[in-house]
Each structure stands twice: as C-alpha cells, then as structure tokens.
Amino acid sequence: MTHPDTYILNATSPSRLGTVDVVTRYLREQGCYVADMQTFDDARAGQFFIRAEFRRPQEQAFDEEAFRSGFAGRAADFDMEWRLTDRSRKPNVVILVSKFDHCLNDLLYRYRTGQLAIEIPAIISNHPDLQRLADWHHIPFYHLPVTPETKAEQEAQMWDIIRESEAELVVLARYMQVLSPELCTRLEGWAINIHHSLLPGFKGAMPYHQAYQKGVKLVGATAHYINDDLDEGPIITQGIQPVDHSHYPEDLVAKGRDVECITLARAIQYHIEQRVFMYQGKTVVLGS
Amino acid sequence: MTHPDTYILNATSPSRLGTVDVVTRYLREQGCYVADMQTFDDARAGQFFIRAEFRRPQEQAFDEEAFRSGFAGRAADFDMEWRLTDRSRKPNVVILVSKFDHCLNDLLYRYRTGQLAIEIPAIISNHPDLQRLADWHHIPFYHLPVTPETKAEQEAQMWDIIRESEAELVVLARYMQVLSPELCTRLEGWAINIHHSLLPGFKGAMPYHQAYQKGVKLVGATAHYINDDLDEGPIITQGIQPVDHSHYPEDLVAKGRDVECITLARAIQYHIEQRVFMYQGKTVVLGS
C-alpha cells in the first residue's frame, strides 16, 4: 500500500561520516515524512547507499524543482549521486523481443492486470511473430529486421524509438541479438536482460541439452543489467526451479522459461521501485 | 561479517516529522558511522520504528553512558522508547524445557558451533530427562518439578534463577507447562515460545492426528512472544514444511519437530540481533 504522495530519494556516495544525516536532515527541513528507509554501507568498497521513501508535506504545494536544487548542493559536498522519483508516475519501458513469447506474454499480463506499474510505449522486434500479441494489448510494435550488414542502421532506428518513447528502462525479453558495444554503453544501467543459469555452468550452444546430459537437479535464470559482455552484466536477481530425472531437455527448457519469466519480472519491479544501485560491476538491491 | 566495534540503536515512537533525523543527527554528532539502517512507519497505527547498526568512533574512547544520557533528552522530545546494544556482547539466555529434546538439542548445537551468539547460564526443566544433554555442554541444569499445588513456588524458583542469571531472554523450548499470568506478565517481550501451526487450524489435543485426518499438505510452526494466552502471543516468525499422504501422524510430528527447531532458532536470532519490536499485540522485524 503506497501513499499517493510518496517520493523516493536514492543516493550513493563514498562512505563518510554524515552520509545518512545529510539526507535525513534535508528531508526533515523540507517537511517530508520518512515512511520507509534502508541504508547499506559496503565496508570493503567504502561505498554508501540509501533509499528513502517519503511523503511530501501535505499542507502546502511541493516544489520538486526547489527540492532538487536545494539538495544538490548538500549532496555535492559528499560526492553523492542521487535521484528523486515520484512513486505514482509510471515509467516508460521499451521491450525488445525476437520470437520467443513467454517473457513478453508474462510481462504484458502483469502490465494489463496492474501488477507492474509501467507504461509500454513500444515493443521492438527483429521478427514479425509477436505483432499480434502486441496489437492485442494496443501497444505499438516495431518490426526491425536485422542482418550483419544492417545492424548499425537497425540499432540506430531502435535507439530513435527508445529516445522518442522517453524510455527510462529497456527490457530484453529474450531478444536474441547481440547488441553492439556502442548501444550497450548507451544503455548501461537502464537495460535489463534475462538468461538461463545452470549449475554447473554450461558454455556454448544448447545449454539445456548439456544440462540434461549431466542430470542437473536445478534450473535457474539470471536477470542483469547489460554491459559489453551480454550475458555477464551486473546481476539484479536470480531464480531457481527444482527439476528431476523425468525432465527431458524440452522439459528443462519449459521449466527454464517459467523461471525466466518470474525472474525478469522481479528484476523490473526492483528497478522501477528504485531499489537497485549498480556499482563496480555488481548491484545493491535495497529493501527487496 | 560484523565489525568489532558495532552497536545497535533501536527506537520506536509515535509517527512524527523528524523521528529519523533525531536519531541520525545524534549519531553524526557523536562521530558514529551508520553501517546499516532500516526504518518502518506503520501508517495505520501511527507508529515509527528504526534500527541502526553503527560503528563507534575509532580515534577516541567511546563512553556508552555519555552516549545514553545524551540521547535520552532528545528521545524524550519524541516520546521515543529506545535501547542501545553492544553487538559483540553475548546475551544471557535461559532455556525452559520438559521432556522433548529436539529444540534444546538444536539450540545447543548452534550454541556450541557459534552460530547462535548467546550465553546459556541455565536450563530449567520440570523433568530430569534432559540433564545429561545439559551436562554434556557444561550448562547448569535445574530440575524443578511442578504440581498444581507447588506451581507458585516452582515459578518463584524459576524466576530466581532467571534473575540471578541476568537473563535477557527466556526461551520456552517445548516447555509443556502453562505459565501463570503473573509470570507471563513479568516475561512480556523477552520470552519466546514455539508451537505448531497447522492449516487449517486445529484446536484441542493431538493436533497432528487431527491434521492427518484432514490430509494436510503443509505443517508449520510459529515462534512468538508469550503473553497471557500462551499459544497466541505476538508472532515473530513462522516456518512451514511440505508433507504428503505418505506422512502418518508420527511423520507429521517429526516434520513438525524439524520446522519447530528452525523457526525457534530464527526467532532467537532476530531477537538477539535487536530486530524485533513488539507493539499492539504484534511485531515489526526490521532487516530480517
């Protein structure tokens, strides 16, 4: 249950005496009531993280810009990176897909039933297959086929759509193309990918078939921010499902799909609730 | 991994602007570094809770008493109840048992292997059976038999041991006697009991046999602070285990024992880590 006038203030800075105080004192001065707050201090990295949900003052107008500029100076004293988010505003999320529909299907179901408080201004695919599913939910679908020769151009089109959509998050919901290093760099920290995670780790093609050969008893999925190494970015969350000997490769794939859906949706939820901080190739997820 | 010079400051007060700030500002003024902090605001009850783990200043001596008296005045302005705990100090825990040994066994194992950072100055029982187990761990064992006629006297002896042990927590590890309302009142908020939790709820004798008759598919346990109604105090944590048709009543009892052990140990852990606040017949557990 979130109060309608709730904002979230996130901040991170080098560990230093007073990092909490600079945030909480400002909130008090501004008449903002702290409803829920978590901090974490990474003692090894010397890095501090804070997430504060607060209710703006009720008796007067709340001037977001004034709040921001007032805080900016104090934050600067602590070399603090920070952002302020209106919790009632639904962020724009652009979804990239190819042919597999399980993750998209699941995300659109959560979107339609209000479980996932996002807007979806665009679905982009390198294949036409999922157009019908997008249409059904009245979401613009962009078919941007790609070949090695047209990759640069296709990514440029993709980028235009992302920018024009004012997207705050890009979700690779089983988008089966490797993004260029340039695009990865542009999307760093605001593009989430999902991929299988198997124990032990299997490299190469047909991982579920390899896993079947080994008789794995668990299949998992990892949701992470993308970076240059597409399947190896900072991990946001991971899921797991038990399997047994009666699972043939296609059953492992099916179980894998289930856990991919759940794990991806959870990662998006954490992201839009402003719980995730990315630093040094990994993440802090506060209050999850 | 806890830093050696870590303290925990817990506080609760009516919800009011500045409750976080009064804590964080004081910590800063005292040169204390906040390593980990959670707050919760119960918007329905209008009650605020905060738990702050902090490291005392390194460059100078830390005067606990000065810290306490300095904070007391400010806390009073907010009608704040609070406590300061040295995280490195192991609290004294007195354990009450009868004949069942599974919870005691489990607690002593965690105690011996250092998983549970407590001292156990006394084990009290109304039966002699578990003396040997206590001896093995070099823990004083008090056999205090009880009859309806001697109950008041027995409880008085029990209370003496608890007081002389300087116990900060009393654990009813399957102690099969109903405590008197007077003793319950004295122990309010610092005595933890464990009992079974079955779905649907079964009242009366032999609950596992009733559960078997209904073919339950889950058995559970609830750890709670005791109050007048012995099995119904504020819940700290609950555990659950799946069962199936192949579990006869004695198997359900065995599964129940497992989940009782785990759930009781977790409740004790939360309590000694100063995570639990009791109010209005229920609990807030921060950072669990």
Add this chain to the structure above:
Amino acid sequence: MTHPDTYILNATSPSRLGTVDVVTRYLREQGCYVADMQTFDDARAGQFFIRAEFRRPQEQAFDEEAFRSGFAGRAADFDMEWRLTDRSRKPNVVILVSKFDHCLNDLLYRYRTGQLAIEIPAIISNHPDLQRLADWHHIPFYHLPVTPETKAEQEAQMWDIIRESEAELVVLARYMQVLSPELCTRLEGWAINIHHSLLPGFKGAMPYHQAYQKGVKLVGATAHYINDDLDEGPIITQGIQPVDHSHYPEDLVAKGRDVECITLARAIQYHIEQRVFMYQGKTVVLGS
C-alpha cells in the same frame, strides 16, 4: 514430455497381496508399456493406490472398450475401483465465479497459453461482472443471479449447464455462494474450491484483517474438493507466501490472491493428470 499414445490407469482397493500384480500383469498381457508408475499403501487405513501411465501397443489398434471389459473382471476380484484415461483428451471444466477475477484471470491465461490442458465449455456466475473476460476468450458465460428464494432454481440451471457441458470437473474460482448440500453431494470428488489458509486459523469475517492484527508472517491457500462443509473438504494441495510487518490488510489480501491462483491451478493440474484419489475425507496425490 508425454508420448501421444499415453493412457493412465488409476486404481484403489483394500490392501491385499497381489494388488500391484493384477494391474501390471494385465498391462503386460495387453502389450502396454508402463512408462511411469507410483503406488502407495496406506498401512493404517489398509487401502492401496496405484497410478500407471502406459503407452498402448503401437503395432495394432487399441480397443479401449476391450481393455476396460477385460480389466473389469480382474479388478472386481480385488474390490478395486479404477478408471482409464486417455492422456491426450482434454477434459471439460466448468468454472464458477462471482466478482473476484484473479483466479479466473489466471486460469484463462494458463488455458490460453496451453499450460492447462483443458476445455472450458462454460463459465457460470451469480454476477455479470466477468462476462467481458469470458468473451475475450470466446467462452460461453452464463449469468445466473441468485437469491435465497431462487437458490434451488439457480442451482438446477447450474446443474443443467454442467451436465450439458459434459463437465468432468467443476472449479469454484472464488464463487462466493454456499452450495446446497444436495449439489455438494452430486459434485463430490469432482468439484474443487479454493480458500485462504492462515496461521493460526482465523474464523469468521475478514480473516485477513484478523491476521493483520496478529501480525502473521505467512499467508496461505488451500485447494480442496468440496463437501457438505464448504471450506473443509479433502485437501488437494496448499500454498504459502511469506509476508512481514509492512503488509497492511490489503497487502495481505493481495498476497493471498497470488497464492490462491497458484494453488488452485496446481490442484486442477493434479486432478486432470489423474493424480488425486479421495478417500476417508482426505486425498492421496501420486507423483506430484
């Protein structure tokens, strides 16, 4: 992965030497290959259960009727109740709803995506609200309002629809009317209901609000066959979700909805896979 020519033979009888053999010998004689089999013997009740998935002979036509009549005689010698099911045939399932849509929504999603291999010839409701959801999936929707005066007549209409649909299963997906004892008796063993399960058990109105008052740390749901006591029939499966102090009553209700959806869907899956035997007020669920 199920082989296309797979059948399931279920049987139960009083425990007696030879109960397994009479099944497996017949299957061998008929040239049927046993792909997956589980048995359970309830030593306390003296009742035996078996579920055998087998592949019919490939080289010749498979005469289901001949198979049935051949087995009937042998089964009779063991006072065996049994049923033969073609695994590739989707059973007709009639769904009863009122105003809450979460369970229906979830079931239709699983139905549409093929996760739940059923046909849905009819959705019946005492309210018009969910007509649109049914239409969207092209499923006939019957609005049968009910008052104390019209209850007998409404149930008669309901029964006609169930019968004419050749339903093999009736699902009460949050149908908020108590069925008459007569209808309950008619539906015994083939109608599944879902209701909340809270620890400890709360009786009466607004159970989640009661649970909130107690500060429960788990919310659950129970799927069961209906009988005279609507919320107390034989349990098929139960689910649970952790909650904490930050869950207000409406959050508990929301978590409860999630676990109701998952638990009901799992119960239906077990039922249509012919895994569930009902006896003596409880169930055996083989190979779950």
Add this chain to the structure above:
Amino acid sequence: MTHPDTYILNATSPSRLGTVDVVTRYLREQGCYVADMQTFDDARAGQFFIRAEFRRPQEQAFDEEAFRSGFAGRAADFDMEWRLTDRSRKPNVVILVSKFDHCLNDLLYRYRTGQLAIEIPAIISNHPDLQRLADWHHIPFYHLPVTPETKAEQEAQMWDIIRESEAELVVLARYMQVLSPELCTRLEGWAINIHHSLLPGFKGAMPYHQAYQKGVKLVGATAHYINDDLDEGPIITQGIQPVDHSHYPEDLVAKGRDVECITLARAIQYHIEQRVFMYQGKTVVLGS
C-alpha cells in the same frame, strides 16, 4: 514410518515390455506385499528403473538367499541389474575429511540423533585437526598425511580401511585432495562428493570471491558421485540459498557451508534409501 520387515528391491534394465511385471509378479509369488513403488522409464535412453519397498511374508521365515536366487534367473531374461536391501540394516559409511569441519559436524549430529541411519566405522583425514570431534563420537579416526610422493601409498592405506570397514558408501565431506583415477574408478557409484555450485559458474581458485565480485544473489552446492573428473560426476542433488549485497565473500562462504551440509546429508539419505541409480553419467532418484 517404516515397517520393521521392509526390504527394497531396485532394478534397472533396457526398456522392454514386461519389465515391471517381472518384478511385481515375483514379489507376489513370494508373498511379499508391495508398500511403495516407483518406476521411471527413460524414453530417450531406452532404460527402465524400478524401486519397490515391500514387506516380507509375516507368517513364515524369509529366506533372503532363496529370494535372491529365485529372482536372479528372471532378472537375467531382462538383462536386469538389481539389488535387494534390508531396510533395517544400517550401512557402513566411511567419511573422508581434511580440515573443514562443517560437513562432518553436521553428519555426526544427524548420526548421533538417529536422523541418518548409518554406521560410521572410520573417519579418514589427511590432517589431524578433526580427531577430537571423531573421538567425541567414539568413532575411529585415521590420520593419513599425504604428499605427492606418498599419495599412492596413502590411497592404498585408505583403501584398506574402506575395505576392512566393509563400507558400502564413502563420503568426501570436504576432503581437499584429488583422488587418483584408479581410486575414483574403484569407488565409482559408491562415493559421494560435495562441492559449491555458483551461478554463473566460476572456474579456478577462490570461487566465492569471484562470485562476490559478480554480486551473485544465490549460492548453491552439488552432491555427486565421484568419477575421474572430481567435481563433475553424476549429480545426485543440488541445494541453493539466497544471498544479497550485504554478504561479503566470507559470508558467501558461510552460506555456502550451510547449503553444502544440507545438500550432502540429503544425497547420503537418498543413497542409503536406495533411491539413486547411476547411468550414462547422470542419476535417476526415485521417490525423492
């Protein structure tokens, strides 16, 4: 709850019509009552597996040898490998350790409290550290130091102890030496190892530190039969524990220890309950 006169018959053979029947018919002819049975047919590998728990005839003596020789002929017709186990007999288990004590500690706790129905005739270590723990449980402890030069000789001594103990199972409870290919071959199918499993898979030294760098959100463990490739044998069972950003490398290691203990104990339980079949580099685990 196991009946005292219970036996387990396990068998595997190429998939063929009649494989179930040959087992169940024989059990019936011998007057043995099947209490619990599972089969699995690997349709891809064309391999069949069966595990039957049965109660021997009560009214007469049960001649195990006669039972064996009677079944041997029939099993041969199906190229069946099989074994008969008296469920009440505790198998001899030899445990190999080095310096880490968490798995040994856990196993001895389960052994002492009767949760693990085994005898432990010997604990072997290449270090003297765990002698005291063994002594405490009155179990012979063999300190067999090893260097590259003495490895062959040390393994010969180890083998002598294993053989003289009439061990049916060898458990590598964090034994930090690589066994020679010769010893691995001798122990194939009856030696269980435990090792960490991290997502994604990390190769090389200090895996938990690598996992920390990546910010993993799950740590796991795999219990497997050993083969030539020490960390890569057929998987019996796998466990997992959630972790978060607040877990430093040493916390990950600690969580890893917990999951190693639980996972290893479960694997041993499956093995001694005769649930595990090893074939084609993986396992079938029936009725787990």
